[in-house]
Amino acid sequence: MSITAIKGMNDILPGTVETWQFLEQKAREVFGTYGFAEIRTPAVEKTELFCRSIGETTDIVEKEMYTFNDKSGNSLTLRPEGTAPVTRSFIQNRLHTLDPVSKLYYMGPMFRYERPQKGRYRQFHQIGAEVIGVEDAKIDAQVLAMLHHYACEIGIDAVELQVNSLGCPECRPGYRKALIGYLEKRLDALCAECQRRYTTNPLRVLDCKATGCKEATVDAPSVLDHLCSGCEIHFGQVKKHLQALAIPFSVNDRMVRGLDYYVRTTFELVTDQLGSQNAVAAGGRYDGLVESLGGPALPGIGFAIGLERLVLMKGKDQVVATRPDLFLAALGEDAAEQAFVLMSKLQRSGVRAEMDYQGKSLKAQMRRANKLNARFTLILGEEELRNGSAELKDMDQSSQCQVALDGLEQELLSRL
């Protein structure tokens, strides 16, 4: 083996790239109808941006970032997620002065230094959407409706939308206290990992897959019982609006987040088809983030979709490449020369045309036409060329007729 790609960073080859293009195009269409505009930010940001937004003690910041110093000694980081860069750009470019409500979407590669496995890679791709400037619960429902709409549009149905509320800086500490109090009495029943979590991040214990932990936390206090009145009203409205829009969802009060900036509404689009990775998309509200990064005190909400995970769910080769319209098979060098010029002319008119460049036999050329799944084959023989005609073969019908080269383009277009 000579030089290979970096571990966890994959090539997307013809045959599967069509699926990617399909998923990206549908996102542009659907998000566009909801009034979202695309934003593109650099793949690299100052390290500080991610430390301050995602949270110093999260796994992402502590051990998963691709961080390095550039030649002038600045600490830079390959973006591990999209919300922080978009927020940074929003503030830097003062987008709130252009419009009190910003609806933005992005798509592109993200980087995390993790051990690769099914549905999890070191360079992975997200399609994300963010709304900055609206606190009303209608926008929560709108964002979820858009995500649901997109999932329907691309034909992903084995998914469930789960929503939760994490409360806000006002009510979350109280809940945390109650949960710690509950876990304290059951520490022995928890797995080793969760005994560690108990001190570092007690909310994560609720998310543990170990059966002992699940049993021990069956009666654990619910975050939803500890919401302050503002958060409770907001969550109630989100649910009401979702019902009004007939968006199917379930409430999962044990859903937690890996990023510190989330408050109030959080949600995930989950599936059981991706091995141990169950989230296809996830997001939530981040009302304090813009201000904490030095911008105006504006609320925000958004989500990110894992593109690789969608591709895995769609399955390979589910989106087929478009077939060539015409394959030109030539007999002899003179015919090949004429075919070459004719092919080029047709391509200029938008006809997907192909030919052989290796002087192969007619049989071999026909085989190739068949392999490429060409709709028609034009056979240019010496005899026919003398009177300006050729044989046009319909590869599906297996029928053929003589056509004049003059009117070939019209003839083709009428048949395609």
Place this chain on the structure above:
RNA sequence: GUGGGUGUAGCUCAGUCGGUAGAGCACUGGAUUGUGGCUCCAGUUGUCGAGGGUUCAAGCCCCUUCAUCCACCCCA
């Protein structure tokens, strides 16, 4: 960072007790000198992941290493 599985032809994989490297598919040519798919015939393709060790002899046994997949952790 931790644990397990797998590395043999372009692809999917056989390979017995350690004894000269195999099949299917794909590709190329032919049967049909100017007609694809189906069929038949023929042919090409190997650093057996790499390095070392044991042995008369290693794809097979031992050690090391690399890659990859899956899982833990965490997450999209």
